[in-house]
Amino acid sequence: MIRVLLRVLGSEYAPPLRRTVTLMTLTAAVEGLSYALVVPVLRELLGDTPEDAWPWVTAFGGAIAVYAALRYLSDLSGFHVGSALLRGMYHRLGDHLARLPLGWYNSGRLGEVSVMASRGVLQAMAVIAHLLAPFISASVTPLTIVAVMLVFNWQMGLAALVAVPVVALIQVWTGRTTAANDEERDRRDEEAAGRVIEYLQAQPVLRAGGRTAERFGMLDDSLQEVQLASRRSTLSALPGAVGLGLTVQAMFTGLLALGAYLALGNDIGVAETLTILVLAARCADPLLSLTDIGGKLRGARSVLAKLDTVLRTEPLPVAPDPVQPTAHDxxxxxxxxxxxxxxxxxxxxxxxxxxxxxxxxxxxxxxxxxxxxxxxxxxxxxxxxxxxxxxxxxxxxxxxxxxxxxxxxxxxxxxxxxxxxxxxxxxxxxxxxxxxxxxxxxxxxxxxxxxxxxxxxxxxxxxxxxxxxxxxxxxxxxxxxxxxxxxxxxxxxxxxxxxxxxxxxxxxxxxxxxxxxxxxxxxxxxxxxxxxxxxxxxxxxxxxxxxxxxxxxxxxxxxxxxxxxxxxxxx
CATH class of the missing domain: 3.40.50.300 (P-loop containing nucleotide triphosphate hydrolases)
Structure with a gap:
């Protein structure tokens, strides 16, 4: 998706975007690593000398402070880059639309351009400011936590690692199953926008002909199609959301059972077991949020694809060595x-x-x-x-x-x-x-x-x-x-x-x-x-x-x- 975004906007936006992605990835990794300090904290608290937990608590607080500072900087960078991308996108789209031949603007383009230039561009450019950081956090932080689990106990870490490809496959499958319905919903949105504009522009003629009731029916049919398309899109995404939820719950239940088994066999301490279960619970929230974030990213990717198509439309060519007319015949x-x-x-x-x-x-x-x-x-x-x-x-x-x-x-x-x-x-x-x-x-x-x-x-x-x-x-x-x-x-x-x-x-x-x-x-x-x-x-x-x-x-x-x-x- 980042590649499409850069192709749409131009390579000049690549350096700040890459810096922002790198900063967001580092922030998510630091968040995951900070939870490693929970292990010694709980070990000391549950041991014979609970007061020895204070240095670890202090270290954990310092790690959280570092994470908070990085999160502030990464979010700020995301907003700045997102604003720059939004401004650049509007300028590039506007300049390109002004250079396209009038024949491109047929009757079907009105709703498409209207939706694209308003809600569509905002939706696509909001990825950097609002969606990229949560998506990276939901992906990188759980992976970092799994790495921490592997360090403290390879059995439980390996058990958690098994869920990673399952979650990835569910996301890919959900994206493919919802793609057609999302495309239909977008098409219905554009048609409805065109109907609304057409209805407003045609008011004098429709009232003079006494056909406003009929026109209301046509507009209502179009809006009904939007509703049905939205329902189909939601239903197509439902199996993926349910599957992801079941996978996360199954992973946590499996870790709970494995932790209890290892603890009863004295293969792992109680503090480590509790810590790993806490870490597993911390993985659940970001993983479950992938469903919502993934749906928004798919919508943004669809808009970017349409923007890319429009921007690839060849404008009227400009002569490399233009000639200045000196007469006016x-x-x-x-x-x-x-x-x-x-x-x-x-x-x-x-x-x-x-x-x-x-x-x-x-x-x-x-x-x-x-x-x-x-x-x-x-x-x-x-x-x-x-x-x-x-x-x-x-x-x-x-x-x-x-x-x-x-x-x-x-x-x-x-x-x-x-x-x-x-x-x-x-x-x-x-x-x-x-x-x-x-x-x-x-x-x-x-x-x-x-x-x-x-x-x-x-x-x-x-x-x-x-x-x-x-x-x-x-x-x-x-x-x-x-x-x-x-x-x-x-x-x-x-x-x-x-x-x-x-x-x-x-x-x-x-x-x-x-x-x-x-x-x-x-x-x-x-x-x-x-x-x-x-x-x-x-x-x-x-x-x-x-x-x-x-x-x-x-x-x-x-x-x-x-x-x-x-x-x-x-x-």
């Missing part, structure tokens, strides 16, 4: 992209000169948004190339590429913080005057003026405390503040009311001025502002040209235009 060169078995883009070739605007239109599922995601390198093409400034995006450092691009999506996500904090994400080092100017251009200042908290208003998780139009204005202000030379717009005004649409469109016009723009639009009125239009269908370019040229061709684009404008014409 865009190009798709026979670009092909597949998602699973479906070809989303099929050999798309087009160019957007620097400073021009390209509008991409077409039916749902045609691959319009995918084009924007490929430009921002959320994915990599499977064939062909996507270039910015004549440079393949795969040859550009990701941070440099994103510095060149401002993106405004239809569904805006705001972080749980103030409006100002969310706007400053565009450029954290911007001055207050620059932030206010960007807000004014995006007409966000109108929103801020009517909010009681002004700039300090908290937007809630995902921006839930703001309307769709208000969130969109924050997003546009953020993009304006970034002042990137390339702008990607994805259905920005498709879900807005007329008032917000007008305000947002004004901000978009200011954002697009003098920049290279690729816009995906469903509301065809916005297409008129483009220098060129591409009609995408089935992942291929069906038509391209200016708005007027495509209307004169009376092809697919003209039909699309006429259908979309029909409600306006009928008013």
């Amino acid at each position: 865009l190009e798709f060169d026979a670009a092909t992209f597949r998602h699973g078995d479906r070809t989303v883009l099929d050999g798309v070739t087009l160019a957007v000169p620097e400073g021009q605007r390209l509008a991409v239109v077409g039916p749902s599922g045609a691959g319009k948004s995918t084009m924007l995601q490929l430009l921002a390198r959320f994915y990599d093409v499977e064939a062909g190339a996507v270039r910015v400034g004549g440079v393949d995006v795969r040859a550009v450092d990701p941070e440099v590429l994103m510095a060149q691009i401002a993106i405004v999506f239809q569904n805006v996500y705001l972080f749980d913080g103030t409006i100002e904090e969310n706007v400053r994400l565009g450029r954290p080092d911007a001055s207050d005057a620059e932030v206010r100017e960007a807000a004014a251009v995006a007409r966000l200042d109108e929103v801020i003026e009517r909010l009681p908290g002004g700039w300090e208003t908290n937007v809630g998780e995902g921006g839930a405390l703001l309307s769709g139009g208000e969130r969109q204005r924050v997003s546009i202000a953020r993009a304006l503040l970034k002042d990137a030379p390339i702008v990607l717009l994805d259905e920005v005004t498709s879900a807005l009311d007329p008032v917000n649409e007008a305000a947002v469109q004004e901000g978009i016009e200011r954002l697009m001025a003098g920049r290279t723009v690729v816009m995906v639009a469903h509301r065809m009125r916005t297409v008129r502002r483009a220098d060129r239009v591409v009609f995408l269908d089935g992942g291929k370019i069906a038509e391209e040209g200016s708005h007027d040229e495509l209307l004169r061709q009376e092809g697919r684009y003209a039909d699309f235009w006429n259908i979309s404008m029909a409600p306006v014409a009928g008013e």
Whole structure:
């Protein structure tokens, strides 16, 4: 398990972790050795001169003091290393998740990542701070006590030693029998977490459709499966716990019988017999605790395996010698992209000169948004190339590429913080005057003026405390503040009311001025502002040209235009 932990975290954590394990092992050994002093203490107490026991009592007290000091240092080291590992794990996991392609984040990943990043990481990293010391103590201290028994009486020591492989076999067997059930329980936990998140996110739709009762049933079924999986996991571990308890009790009973036999035959003194029985009783508690500790370690090992799998997932590769684009034109060169078995883009070739605007239109599922995601390198093409400034995006450092691009999506996500904090994400080092100017251009200042908290208003998780139009204005202000030379717009005004649409469109016009723009639009009125239009269908370019040229061709684009404008014409 330690090897997996170090593989997950990196070799830089190996030295402090090894020092902590060594210190914990030494502490457990000193605890076991200190009990050797109980033999002379009891021998003197039960002898003719009980007062001679005082030096041994003093020595025993000193040994306990040494053990206490080592235990304090080992526990402190465990907490420090555990905290460092936890911090390192969150940083490494967060950095890695940010580099994975968006295609990795399918619907089934939501619950998995949610459980892993919260309870899972804490459970795995708690091994060092809370489980490692008890596990080492439960393993090393009884072995040390058995060694002490062998020194004082080889028969009773050998009898105790027989229990060691039995206990080890029970632990191995329990781990194997519970592995499948533990895996199922973890899977059910992830599914239930996904159901809960899905249920909360879908409240508006479910209430509008009057299907909340049905949804409660689906969520209840998922939680019921969690309960059943937990029960199966517990029952699978029960034989091991019972077997371990019986083994420990049998060992103690056997030692008691053997001690009585040896004492009656004068092969061993009464003091030694009592001492060895005391030592055997001291072995029982840590051995019995192995069941509980072993279950927690198996759970942590399962989480570590999942973390290891995620961290082994290949992120988008970074060029060893990145190239800096010097221009801001865009190009798709026979670009092909597949998602699973479906070809989303099929050999798309087009160019957007620097400073021009390209509008991409077409039916749902045609691959319009995918084009924007490929430009921002959320994915990599499977064939062909996507270039910015004549440079393949795969040859550009990701941070440099994103510095060149401002993106405004239809569904805006705001972080749980103030409006100002969310706007400053565009450029954290911007001055207050620059932030206010960007807000004014995006007409966000109108929103801020009517909010009681002004700039300090908290937007809630995902921006839930703001309307769709208000969130969109924050997003546009953020993009304006970034002042990137390339702008990607994805259905920005498709879900807005007329008032917000007008305000947002004004901000978009200011954002697009003098920049290279690729816009995906469903509301065809916005297409008129483009220098060129591409009609995408089935992942291929069906038509391209200016708005007027495509209307004169009376092809697919003209039909699309006429259908979309029909409600306006009928008013």
